[in-house]
Amino acid sequence: MDYNSIRKTFLDYFESHGHKIVPSASLIPNDPTLLFTVAGMVPWKGILQGSEPAFAPRVADVQKCIRAGGKHNDLDEVGYDGRHHTFFEMMGNWSFGDYFKQGAIEMSWDLLTRVIGLDPNRIVITTHISDDDAANIWKKVSGKDTIKLGDKENWWSAGDTGPCGPCTEMHYIVDENNPDPDSRMVEIWNDVFMQFDRDANGNLTPLPKQNVDTGAGLERWAAILQGVRDNYDTDLFRNIILATQEVVGVKKNDENTPSFKVIADHLRAVGFAIADGVIPSNTDRGYVIRRILRRAMRHGQMLGHRGALLSKLYPVLIREMGDAYPELAAAEKRVVEIIQNEENSFADMLQNGMKLLDAELPKINNGVLSGDVAFKLFDTYGFPLDLTQMILRDKNISVDTDGFDRAMAAQKERSRADTKGTRTLWESQTQLHATDDVYKYAPDENMDSRVLAILRDGEFVQNASVGDVVEIALDKTNFYGTQGGQVGDMGEILRNGETVMTVTEAARANNIVIHKGTLTADVAVGDTVRTKINATVRQQTARAHTATHLLQAALQHVLNDDVAQRGSKVSPDSVRFDFTFGRPMTDDEKTAVEKLVNDWIAADMPVSHEEMPIEAARKRGAMALFGEKYGDVVRVITAGDASCELCGGTHVYHTGEIIKAKINKEKSISSGVRRITMSVGTLAE
Template sequence: VGNLPKPSIDTGMGLERIAAVMQGVTDNYDTDTFKALIAASGALTHTATDGANTASHRVIADHLRTAGFLIADGVLPASEGRGYVLRRIMRRAMRHAHILGAKQPLMHRLVPALVTEMGAAYPELSRARPLIEATLQQEETRFRQTLDKGLKLLDEATTGMTDGTLAGDVAFKLYDTYGFPYDLTEDALRERNIAVDREGFDTAMAEQKRAARAAWKGSGAKASDDIWFDIVEQTGGTEFLGYASDTGEGEVVALVKDGARVDHATTGDTVAIVVNQTPFYGESGGQVGDAGHISNDSGLRANVTETSKQLGRVFVHHAIVDAGEIKVGDPVKLQIDVARRAQIRANHSATHLLHEALRERLGTHVAQKGSLVAPDRLRFDFSQPVAMTPADIAQVEADVNAQVRGNGAVTTLLMTPDDAIAMGAMALFGEKYGDEVRVVSMGSTEDGTYSIELCGGTHVNALGDIGLFKVVGEGAVSSGIRRVEALTGEAARAYLTGRDDRLREAAAVLKSTPDEVPARVASLLEDRRRLERELADAKKALALGGGGSGEAAGLEQVGGVAFIGQVLNDFEAKGLRGAVDEAKQRLGSGIAVMVAINDGRASVAVGVTADLVASHNAVDLLKIAVATLGGQGGGGRPDMAQGGGPDGDKAAEAVAAVRAKVEAAGA
């Protein structure tokens, strides 16, 4: 470290201090911008802006400005990372609004004043004003419920206390059970000279983590996955940036190679990379994880083949280091495969449309039972007792494509699960949801929104981005569960083009036009069936006439009855019954035995005319033949029975065995 060429002092002369100097005031909060925001706060709360209220108004003005700029820059309230920082800033301002006696959400009503003061210099505030207002109102509405409950519980816990320390386990219960943050507990009690036992709070937090780890180990998860608990306890969860961005920058917080944590990885290594924030979606909810690459200015390039999510909080980039070296603590740049993500988005949004179309066509009993959202296809499992008809599939396709052509916007809101369900959002049965959920709405009908679902996945901005939807398969998964497989966009177009090409090829072979192919094929099939019937009749006539391949059918007297026994090579088994019936008609009174041999196996049929069934049972005679052929079973009626066996080379012996039985019965 060398000396500066011009030694100087950092005075911290930011915008506010320069404005204070230029405006001749000694307090940043007395500059024109802050004074306007503070005045707006006083007007809306109907309170004085000086005296005991000074601190509250200043907190509201300062935090309003910070929250507005963060939201305009794409940051939204969350439970991790920068989103959590934003939420804490917003909630501190909201608590001071509560202190001032505001009965309704205040912060979103101050946004016009913020835009008036700073929108000209920062036009992004004006562009993002609707989002800023909606986010602040939604967050404050939710937080007021938490705040009212938390302050009431806090008052009960500190009744009679004028100073001293609140037990850490009590503060943790407020946080864990009721969502009342530790810093707000500390802030609320500071005015009453009551401290909070931070050490006790941390102990309770550690105990909860220990219990969660023990419960996880008892769930049957792999012991090697225990490493992710260590990572999340030390570094926290990963903040997901991918709803708003395809790129990002982050810091490497952990590396895992061959199941163990390492400090670095080099060219050729396969490694799992964890960063503090990422635009890569981790596989969950049926949607596959993102692919892409991670790099830095030092020559690193790692190819990310897939991204998983561990413990619901840690995003893990499974990568191969193509060049350079990566170390824990390195700053990195992250870039997802944009084209691949676009295909996944289209398939995921199409899955939502498919779900609603199935419910409208088949009934509200339809519920999602599983899904796969991949870049090349989508799969959707749902409750349905019977197969879909071609008309059902056609209608579902038409409904989805109608919404796609409508090109409606896809919107996302954050809210509590109860509020989401109250507005009509579909939730998955048995799914566990946190305190906050994403509600994805898309499409339109005469009555309102077409589809509203709870979903943490990524989606298209407008339904027209899906392009085209085509069902390519429908079948059973298990009892009461059906599966639809479908394609969207370019994959659907390529599928339809391929089918059209094959149809044209078939038309060329048939010497017809594509439109004439169905009729031409039907005609050919009818011709084939006619020829098959004629061939079967010819084979039967040839066999019964003694001119076929096999042993000739000779009429003989056996045991005092007329008897025909014949072996037929390459004679279809389904024709045996008819052949035996014709032989019985020729005999008038007698017994016919015929054995057909195909591919080494034998089929046998025995017929007895009605006048002889009292003394010769066809089923009994059949069993003798089947046993000789190495088979089991077979059956029928006293006048007709059929069976078979694997030993076709013993067909003549089978006929002889039946002949011997008939002869013995007549002796």
């Protein structure tokens, strides 16, 4: 039975038993304490704890889950056995105050033995020592005695207090003669009976509404039903591994199998997470996904492959899983673009970082890589700590993580001290040419630039070396340096096609664009280089900026024409907008503003970017900002018939590119001035 048939069989069974079938919830949970949806129950937590009403008494679904990062972490195990995954699918049926132990046990047994035809003699059942009800029901339903275990194995609770109860697990004997119980049996289903409320003194009171929460791992079912021991030998993974062989041009063998498994697993985690709106970044879940993606690239490299890998395999993921998860195909263009971007920016760093690491290896004599080297790999080459650890694991070398933490803390301290002084240092360079940055409006333009100045550790230098944290001024650039409330671009500086600097921020001092970041090669004043912005971040910022204009127009429509901008901060996919208005907005007003902005987005109006003399712009009625100085020639950004503003920022070309806008907060910041924070794009979705 293949994956698609198992999912269908499971859902069909519960639908015919009165369950409402719902699609998987997002991998981004509605729960700030979790990075990802880590189990099938996560979306139903509110209902199970009684804080949200149940929308149906019986529900069944197949939930996408990720366990990587934070306390739920299987990342390091993936690839080295047949059972670990960072991404997996959890099938589950739920009773919200409807059936309880009898119903749950009957259906589990019926589905396992009659419907999918597992051998009843190979099924082993455990129950909690206190739960005679469940043991008696099992005896009646299956004729079997259960194995009675303690709290560790068969008791579930969400925390020290609150809902809790016994559970019953079904295991399947896959390798009868294996003396190791973990290899002999596989857990295939867990039915949790949420029976009690536990108070602070440990007293158990029966819950007024008793719930059932079950979870069955789809990958394990597939392995059993397809008669294989290793989840990665099932149809879904076999097909992904076949496609990977094509892309890397190497066949799977005993030695390189872990790499193929890691790539197949990581393709699912990265692909599904980005399709659900995660954007690789340096924090939180964005960093988990970036780490997973970089690990996959390292395994591609071990197979002799260079450059893009997961972006090439994503269509295979759609082919294999797109029927069950239509969101994969719907987001294809965006996901591939984001992955490509990540892969492009890491490809050179991976090669160069490996060179550094190879040079360091002979110097290690106690089996421990120094924290400073690990930090240099992290800071200069973008190697997450766990990637370095993964690379060294095969060589039995560990990393001095305390030393790594110390180096990180020292770096933070340095950069805190740095940011204070550098603007004045740049402003003192009066002989320096203003940066020609018209190319910020033509980010794909390939032109040669010259390095004019390099600032390192508070001093202007002629040369700087790989690993140095520097600020660089060029004669020309495509980078948008922070200005007018819009944050600057990120990206790279290249020389002869090779990255020489990763730019984490483009700032401005007077008319000079300052590229801040870390060198990945030696650079000297006078070098000829090219600039390459991070297109994903640029697009996220552009849609936030155009959305800011729409927000201002919508506020004027809904509130009054006197609403005026007092300040703004436009970041990737997020907007902070300050405006004059004398009282809090009502909920109706907020809804109306948000709706108007989204109507304009849905109308996909063209956005024109024009340069014209300021008089012409005034005649057209373009809105200018209070207190802002404008030159003789100005840029006018016009979004359909909704908005026309003088603005030097970067914008989208159609309002539809904004995708969606969502107002998060509206509050007072000073007398007569209100602040709205808004998300756009995939973040708002």
